[in-house]
Amino acid sequence: MGSLDIAKVRAAFPSLRTGYIYADNAGGSQTAQQVIDNITHYLGNTNVQLGASYSVGVQSTQRVTDGSVAASLLFNAASVDEVGYGPSSTMVFENMARALDDDVHPGDEFIITGEHEANNGPWKRLAQRRGAIVKYWRTVAVDEGNPYSFTYKTEDLVSLVSPKTRIVAITACSNILGSIYPIQDIVRALRQRATQVGARKVEVAVDCVAYAPHRRIDVREWDIDYCVFALYKMYGAHNAAFYIRATALQSSLKSIVHDFLAVNSSQKIQLGGPGYELVHAASGVVSYLLSLTPENNLDATFTAIAQHEQSLLRPLLSFLTDKQQYDRGVRLVGTSTIDLSRVPTVSFVVTGRRAMKSKDIVAEFDKERHIGIRYGHFYAYGLVVNAAPKLDPDDGVVRISLVHYNTVEEVERIVGVLRRVCA
Template identity: 55%
Template sequence: MASLDIVQTRSQFPSLKSGFIFGDNAGGSQIAQEVIDRLNDYLINTNAQLGAEYSVSAESTRRVMKDAPTEAAKLFNARSPDEIVFAASSTLNLDNLARSLERKINDDAEIIVTGEHEANVGPWKKLANRIQVGIKYWRATPTKDSNPYSISLKVEDVLPLITAQTRIVAFTACSNILGSIIPVKEYVKAIRARAAEVGASQLEISVDCVAYAPHRKIDVQDWDVDYAVLSYYKVYGPHISAMYVRQSALRNSVSPLVHHFIKADDISYKLQPGGPGYETVYATTGVNQYLLSLTPANDLNASFAAIAAHEQTLVQPLIAFLTHPAQWERGVRLVGDDTVGLNRAPTISFVVVGPHAMQSKDVVKVFDAEGKAGIRWGHFYAYTLIDDLSPKLDVNDGVVRISLVHYNTVEDVQYITDTLQKVLQL
């Protein structure tokens, strides 16, 4: 397997030249030069309204309606670009999806959600409230006796919730707090087997891949899911989201959100009311180009394998520092899994509890005062997950989150652990 050339990788991000350590990548990543070039190129050369016959419009239409969904389909491994929907954000895409399903949900239906980021939770709760159907929670539970905050989402906890009425199971492929990579294929297989057992013939699965997409290759066909979303601004691209909607769901489950005179029966365009920003849609095509440049293999799977391998070199020292007996004694508790391995993204959260407890915001304040690295505190919109933790935390103060990606270096981690060492000194 080809490993990542970190110098070459970093040289593709103009913003990294400042030397600032970006440690809030689960909030938003930096943007690759290839993407910036395409954004400029669109605005300079093809900034015309789509759908007309003149040459500039024809080129613009090709870029937005064909090139962008074709590339997004590769990122999801969708069967067809007609299964891709663009919207300003994943939150909006999922809210649109929930609205479009409204007419095809029975009165006695049940929806299962997690406590993860509200984007794949809130739209389903609002839908359940609008049409008065049941909602059930699939909660992350402790993995270790020693640390009550070491929680994870386990498939055995969702199976008893599934009944003949279950219509939607919505979960997150990687938590933006816990950092654990969910084995989506395995979970979906178990959910579908249970659905078959209890006769949940209409069950569909919606997966939030926003925190997963920067770290691992999505494969909606292999996973056998119906809906999936990602946010390009966390995958080295611009502020726009892409959603995958399985062809059969487009045909049978979702009703159009577009104007009545627009004919888009079986294609994703039916979920795209109004035009998303054309220049950002086209710029997303630079993301695959950037990812493919990471190894000589010219293959997205190889790129993500190289990303995952490099990221382990970041996860390892950070988790080793945070779980060291001296830190445990100090009151540092990881919020999430403390194992180092390929099931772990470099999104690492912790709290400081006990007799010398510190507020998360006070830990981060020291980093901000030094001005060399950007990390963050809060609930990061996974409000329910933080609110459910026991012993209880102040949900608004939440956790300290350090979220790295493949362009971060072991030197970045060294600076972060050195600074934490100073912060945590009694």
């Protein structure tokens, strides 16, 4: 397996040339040159309506089709008919939920989490429209010394499954905790339980927005029905890709597009044209990822990315969890394990006698003028407001989120600022 050539990686991102330390990547990553080129080229040469028979129209249609092939590769979907694009992950989940209106019945149960509201709100609204019941899979703290060492236990999810369970909406990676959840194992356990209790029909919706930049998605191996990620968090442009399993397209979702259009594919929830230049841009993300390792396949790329990201995680987590910082009141929000069950999205709060507001810590970083980090609840509102001791949702947590183009030297500079601010 090849390892990442960081100089080559960084050269692929024009914005990194300034030396600015981008450490708010879970909010949005930088854009690869290939993506920028695709957008420019599309708009400069083939910006016409799809489906026409004239030569430029044929070319334009082909470029957008290439974007669908890119999405099917990134999801590892069985067919391009199962994937599509929308303006944002939030909008796409909402469209899915609207299309499910006729296949949800009063008394059905949904299980959701406290993670990003994009994969909660649409199900809460669907439940309200259809008289369904919402249940919550809550986090537990796993480290006695840290009330914010949150994780989710699969057995807690399984215990929520009943004969009425209809939708389970979960996340593959938390945008605050940085934990990766073993979706394949979780889904296997919950489907087993659903069969035991005689659930009529359980469908699983997975938010992969915080996962996709770090690991390979595999909707088939995971055995899931709905999946979404945002391109702007994975080196692309501002749009989102979605997957809907063929069986769900046929038997669960009604079409919410113009009623005279007979569609049976993912276009059922794709209202209007999905920014063609942005769909074409997504194939630039795949080209970029494939260029990172000599094997020229996505598995090798993501293995190399994960390996490099571990080297970023180590110095940051080691600093935040050392005894001196613990005694100072620094508490990691999430687990402290340094292994592949975690991505380098690291959140913390400073508590105790000399507590500090997250906002004030970030303000110290802003003064440096060359490092971007952020504070807040990051729309994982349920997770933050249900924390005990309470966390102020307006102040939330300090989050440092890195990706494979960050370097160990950058992390050392971040730790240097933290050392001074938390002294």
